[in-house]
Amino acid sequence: MPPSPAQRFPLGSLIVIAAVLGGSAAAFAYTAGWLSPERLSRERVLAGLSPPGGPAPGRRRNHVRGICFTGSFEANGAGAALSRARVLAAGSYPVIGRFNLSGADLAEPDAKARVRGLSLRIAAPDGSEWRTAMITAPVFPVATPEAFYALLQASASREPGAMAGFAAAHPEIAAFGAWARSAPWTGSYAEERYNGLNAFIFTDASGGEHVVRWSMRPEAQPVPVPPEQLAGRAPDFLDEEVKARLAAGPLRWTMEVMVAEPGDPVADPSKAWPEGRRRIDVGTLTVQAIQAEPDGPCRDINYDPTVLPEGMRVSADPFPAARSSAYALSYERRAAEAAQYPRTAAGGRP
């Protein structure tokens, strides 16, 4: 029925319409977090990671310094007892990896980075991928992503006692602190053991589930070097060392998968699992070639730890989700700034 000129102003209807639209917009804004600045967003985490001078444009927002490598992962087949993932069936799978150092400050010399990292993308012929980013620490400093954010804030704080206050509130950091103080430093990426730290669930061919963590055990014998001595080396001595070492032959690690038992702290990477847990060597990583990052194949890979093949999935450990979120925003930002991180080789991959 067309509106009659005599009809009175439809105030009630207009209020209903405004309420529906306003309510929808408010629900959307709430979901987006625009009404909850206290929500721990990806943006806040990246701001927390940022060095005082701002992030290095075009590069990763943490573990900013690194070098690419290519190689292969030879699965020995023993991992099939834990997971039906194609990459754990006996065979050889190509790897694009990255040796890296913790921290977001591009100017920091290699000798200062207490934590070193190893990232891998292992590709299976069925198109599935296993991405993982491991570090040399045997435990993570804190138990939750929220505590990690608080740690970033405390360590950036100029207030005296900020770190002491943090440590008092988060006693779990003591295990990491003990490692950082006492573990020997080495002069090579190749001599390090790298630990996945986060727990994942492996599903075997018969549907059995196993909660696991993994590590890479170096073939090279670690040679302790006092940090004062490392401080006297070139700022990028780790890159140069690994290139020189590789010239003499491939570098190898054994991948070791540790299986949790009921009651183990699977959701808390700041706690090691008890000694004596079943450990299975599932294969060997062989690093065959090194490439500088600006032109290297690892440059544009997001080592998102939630990219997993079928037969592996995340567990109650909250970190892979948090890392995935933060890495995605890091990737978005560095992709948008790619021009500020120029490739060096003419004919480098576009």
Added chain:
Amino acid sequence: MSGARFSPLQRLLHWAMAVCILAMLFIGVGMVSTISARTLPLVSIHKPLGIAILVLALLRLGLRLRRGAPPLPADLPEPMRLAAHLSHIVLYALMIAMPLLGWAMLSAEGYPIQLSPGLRLPPILPQDTGLYALLRQAHGLLGYAFFAVILAHLGAALFHGLVRRDGVFGAMAPVPDRALN
């Protein structure tokens, strides 16, 4: 108003997709708002739901082109008529473009496009970071635009149904409702 309505299949698709698309936009904006463990299930719904919307949108576009739409009321002012036509074109464009942008963006990132544990889509673009940056930005901005256009669409529908009572709302209403015709 003739009382002509969209066909039952068109109405079914409209309301099913309305639910999917609204869910999709809320999931999309919610999954990038936090680093909590909720993000992973949201992301794993976002991808297959997006592809489902793409398939439904193409089906619906075919139906719309074949069956058309009931005529707008003869007394509808020209600006509203124009807005109705334009908004429908924009809605169809976004229903089809958004999933394709998401798919293309993950392709350009070189990120596996996992719809379910055993089902991956092939990339539709080569890996290219510059392209990824553009597509990612477009996907996010057009998502906000999509929600804004849906709000306008919803407001217009309610205006037709509650204020003008000209049969336009009834043409797409899930069930005939004399009160809104």
